Amino acid sequence: MLAATVTAAMPHGAFAETLNVGINSDVTNLDPHRATATTDKALAGWMFNGLVRFPPGSANPADIEPDLAESWEASEDGLTWTFTLREDVPFHGAYGTVTAEDVVYSLNRAASTDTSSFAGDYAAFESIEAVDPKTVQITLSTPVAGFLGLVANYHGGNIVSKAAAEEMGESFNNNPVGTGPFMFEEAVTQQYVSLAANPDYFRGAPEIDDIRYRIIPSDSSRELAFQAGELDLIYGKREQRWVEQTAAAEDTTIDVFLPGEYRTLHLNMTHEPLDDIKVRQAVAHAINVDEIVTFVGPDVGPRGCSVVPTGYLGENCDVGTYEYDPELARSLLEEAGHPDGVSFTAIVSSNASQLPIMEVIQAQLSQVGITMEMNIVDHPTYHEQIRQDASDAVFYGAARFPVADSYLTQFYHSNAIVGTDTGITNFSHCDVADEAIEAARTATSEQEQMASWAEAQRLIHEEVCSVPLFSLMQVWARHDALDYGYELNGALNLAPPITENTTLSR
Numbered sequence: 001m002l003a004a005t006v007t008a009a010m011p012h013g014a015f016a017e018t019l020n021v022g023i024n025s026d027v028t029n030l031d032p033h034r035a036t037a038t039t040d041k042a043l044a045g046w047m048f049n050g051l052v053r054f055p056p057g058s059a060n061p062a063d064i065e066p067d068l069a070e071s072w073e074a075s076e077d078g079l080t081w082t083f084t085l086r087e088d089v090p091f092h093g094a095y096g097t098v099t100a101e102d103v104v105y106s107l108n109r110a111a112s113t114d115t116s117s118f119a120g121d122y123a124a125f126e127s128i129e130a131v132d133p134k135t136v137q138i139t140l141s142t143p144v145a146g147f148l149g150l151v152a153n154y155h156g157g158n159i160v161s162k163a164a165a166e167e168m169g170e171s172f173n174n175n176p177v178g179t180g181p182f183m184f185e186e187a188v189t190q191q192y193v194s195l196a197a198n199p200d201y202f203r204g205a206p207e208i209d210d211i212r213y214r215i216i217p218s219d220s221s222r223e224l225a226f227q228a229g230e231l232d233l234i235y236g237k238r239e240q241r242w243v244e245q246t247a248a249a250e251d252t253t254i255d256v257f258l259p260g261e262y263r264t265l266h267l268n269m270t271h272e273p274l275d276d277i278k279v280r281q282a283v284a285h286a287i288n289v290d291e292i293v294t295f296v297g298p299d300v301g302p303r304g305c306s307v308v309p310t311g312y313l314g315e316n317c318d319v320g321t322y323e324y325d326p327e328l329a330r331s332l333l334e335e336a337g338h339p340d341g342v343s344f345t346a347i348v349s350s351n352a353s354q355l356p357i358m359e360v361i362q363a364q365l366s367q368v369g370i371t372m373e374m375n376i377v378d379h380p381t382y383h384e385q386i387r388q389d390a391s392d393a394v395f396y397g398a399a400r401f402p403v404a405d406s407y408l409t410q411f412y413h414s415n416a417i418v419g420t421d422t423g424i425t426n427f428s429h430c431d432v433a434d435e436a437i438e439a440a441r442t443a444t445s446e447q448e449q450m451a452s453w454a455e456a457q458r459l460i461h462e463e464v465c466s467v468p469l470f471s472l473m474q475v476w477a478r479h480d481a482l483d484y485g486y487e488l489n490g491a492l493n494l495a496p497p498i499t500e501n502t503t504l505s506r
Helices: 002-009 038-047 100-110 147-151 162-174 219-227 240-247 277-286 289-296 326-335 355-366 379-386 404-412 434-441 446-463
Strands: 018-023 069-074 080-085 125-132 135-140 182-188 192-197 210-215 233-235 252-267 342-349 370-377 393-398 466-479
Touching: 018 219, 038 182, 038 192, 038 210, 080 100, 080 147, 100 125, 100 135, 100 162, 182 210, 219 233, 240 252, 240 466, 252 277, 252 404, 277 326, 277 355, 277 370, 289 355, 289 466, 342 355, 342 379, 342 393, 355 370, 355 393, 370 379, 393 404, 404 434, 404 446, 434 446
Parallel strands: 018 210, 018 233, 342 370
Antiparallel strands: 069 080, 080 135, 125 135, 182 192, 192 210, 233 466, 252 393, 252 466
16 A cells, blocks of 8 residues: 555656557668658657648648647748747757757758758759748749648658757767657667657657667567567558457557558669560559459558559549450560560568568569569668669559659659669659649649649550559557557558657556
8 A cells, every 4th residue: 555655646757658669670760851761750750840740640731730830821822931930949958949040951951862862852942041040931943732741740841950960960860859759869770769758848748758669570579579568569560361360359459540651563664674665564464453452451452543642632543554464464575575474673672561562463473474583682771772773673662742743753753763863762764754743833723733643644654664553551559558649540650650648558
């Protein structure tokens, strides 16, 4: 009874509440302007803020609300945006409070190919100016569809401390400084990353004291640790059977949420034999997408109908999908001068959400005489090599700000071709839709913009730059003792946001 009385009298923090999270691959980038992998984006989402934000639990652009900015306004032509910052928002550690200079520095950093993986997104940013310590003005060369997504708490929109980034240089990646509810504490390669609660967070100190982000590549090991109670939250297997089996366990909740990472097989049109459109057409008609969706599960992996992901503003399915037709595929190969078939090589991640799908595709292609040799590597190596243009075909899954422009720009505009100064994720070297993509940005009406996006999708489809497959939803499992503090419908950083309101009652 004495122990119970003492415990009740102790304030929050007397006993540390550590949230133990299990993830599937090592962390490669703690710098939010370089964080492209799912593993990295989750941490960025817990440590940083943008000028505006998607509220916890939402990936809907219509829900965007103030974050580091308390208000904003746009000119009538959509070219000038002015943001007024909150007062006295502290950075982690001894780096002072957020000023307009930090915002200007961060957005210029996000727009630079030297410091950002998202530089191409900011091509229309003509100038970013500090009007005064609490006011930032952004001038665009052309209107940008979904502009607020570029200054939200996502990708290049995350605001860093200018003083910390300049002081640390390249080592900022190992010592990130933001303003979020949790701050970086320690990272041990291939073991874990530790975050501590930010007691000075401007929305209030978190209820959870710290986060231990444990790297456990083995699905079975991660699941066993979860079942034993060693982990509170884990990155799940994005398979229908796994979801159903795990959901049946006692005191367990499965979260399946948006956005889906759109799974696409990008065909490198500069590499033989994929430089021949008939070979690319043969590949497209040899892949049975419905079989793949059945393998993944319709709830976890709904089929796509365009090169633009399902549900994005501007998605257009009018041109249809590539029909599964193995006889046509064989005929196309013969017309291309390959009656005995062709072969190409794909660098493939050993990640459980990628390798099994590529094995299915490999088997499907083999039935028509197409040999896809797989060079299987760990996930960080996969990301490194595909950006060096080393793969004939790239299986890639991505979630972006949900408007057609973001996906078309990053995957199908010539400015995004990998290996170039502005390269992002155009693995196919597709360049047939540049004019249509750019026309949509300057459209004077929604109807005109939609028509330009539709034209871009038609051109990319006809060129067979890629084979769209399905949207792989986000799947995480948690013990019921973990209460997010909000309803989880979506999260653009691909992990459940851990906020000041998240609690753990084990």
